[in-house]
Amino acid sequence: MKKYKILAVEDEPTTQALLQRCLAFSYDLVLVPSLERAKEILNHFKPDLVLLDLYLPDGNGFDFFSFLKDRTQSSRTPVIFLTLESDIKVKVKSFSAGAYDYITKPFDNTELMARIDAHCARSAEVSSAFYTPEIFADLLFNRESLQVHRIDGNGQKELVSLSPTEFKLLQCFMSHIGKTLSREQIAKEVWNKSHFQSRTIDRHISSLRKKLGPTGAYLKTISHGGYLLSLEER
Amino acid sequence: MKKYKILAVEDEPTTQALLQRCLAFSYDLVLVPSLERAKEILNHFKPDLVLLDLYLPDGNGFDFFSFLKDRTQSSRTPVIFLTLESDIKVKVKSFSAGAYDYITKPFDNTELMARIDAHCARSAEVSSAFYTPEIFADLLFNRESLQVHRIDGNGQKELVSLSPTEFKLLQCFMSHIGKTLSREQIAKEVWNKSHFQSRTIDRHISSLRKKLGPTGAYLKTISHGGYLLSLEER
DNA sequence: GCTGCTTTTCACATTTTGGTAACATTATTC
DNA sequence: GAATAATGTTACCAAAATGTGAAAAGCAGC
DSSP: OOOOEEEEEOOOHHHHHHHHHHHTTTSEEEEESSHHHHHHHTTTOOOSEEEEOSEETTEEHHHHHHHHHHSGGGTTOOEEEEESOOOHHHHHHHHHHTOSEEEESSOOHHHHHHHHHHHHHHHHHHHHHTOOOSEETTEEEETTTTEEEEEOTTSOEEEEOOOHHHHHHHHHHHTTTTOEEOHHHHIIIIISOSOOOTHHHHHHHHHHHHHHGGGGGGEEEETTTEEEEOSSOO | OOOOEEEEEOOOHHHHHHHHHHHTTTSEEEEESSHHHHHHHHTTOOOSEEEEOSEETTEEHHHHHHHHHHSGGGTTOOEEEEESOOOHHHHHHHHHHTOSEEEESSOOHHHHHHHHHHHHHHHHHHHHHTOOOEEETTEEEETTTTEEEEEOTTSOEEEEOOOHHHHHHHHHHHTTTTOEEOHHHHIIIIISOSOOOTHHHHHHHHHHHHHHGGGGGGEEEETTTEEEEOSSOO
């Protein structure tokens, strides 16, 4: 049985010791005391779940939370807030920001583990459904370098030079192949905004299609619905 | 904004009243006092989330939970246990069985709502990833891509290109297969209007039938009654 | 502040859409 | 089997949605 990988960000020594003691055996646990260290660790550790204290020496848990949400690799990683703060308003804020759970100290070890397991199990099931391919039609995606290449008839790779926004836009469609995305959804995923001067998205779609050349035709317009990336013929 | 549909199974009058008071406004709430009633309700109510008491007059919450898991329609529906029982062992058992959350009474309204919203939002996102198009005759109706395909004799998918209104119209019939819909009902569901220059609907039906080709014949006219989508002859 | 890039906005071109009228056809009633 | 009512179908065109070049606005690095 494979252990779940957990990143715990916690500066208070007592809780640190407690977490170490009760989680280290059952999980692949990395415990760091600051956001800075956490960000470093993420370069070579991809946790299945994050335990996050709200108040940390070098910043606020919410900021780190948004940081995780913004990186595609960790945008769907479950985050459990684990904190002394028991103010209902903070709880509500956490949940509406997207927290998977909120546990106040002191907590029960067994319950913590049960909740961790539950979230990890569901998340593992879900992440298979959200798998984003690296190849779509004749496009090759490199998530590390944030580059897209097109493979021509001879198997030669040719760089498709996309701007950062165009890349994010394409990535957004790649992670929802076969689903029509409304302009609102696109705005939210790519710009993290809900409202927009309406034509901006259309304009970006237009230039993305142009840069993708013939492959751009797979990015279809669904009138009154939004846009759709799909392999099917029109 | 659409309300989440919630089924609450709870027999204790105090909690019933509390749930009614704090949830009925923000959610589409159905509150039942027994497992038997809950099962009945499920025949015509597909909740987005279930609130479940552990100890009920006609059985144990766990059994109902397994019942939900076993039905495909509800196997991914989030279930929150809401109970007096605060024994850690029961909590752990609930989570390992697949509970989404476990809240002990007395609880805070706001927190309950925050947790409900969080689970529903994630679940909605996930269920779209697991969505499979609906099938009617040789049509594949896809609510996610907002497209309709027809399967031809060779099993090839062919796009049926519908305008937004036609799609909504078909969607309306797809959600009420076998039921005759009056023009008023159609106007309300598709146009969100009650009154209409009478022939408009007819004209859209006409073009929908035309685009659906032979399959359009399943969209029958009920003179003086409206229209009906049904496989049965009459 | 200048330079070179990206992003956004504007303006206009183009396409799609949907309501209505008019007429054709079918169903219902007596 | 008319007469009448209900429904089917076509054509039209205005309004709305979308595509896109070019100008304007941001923005990082110097």
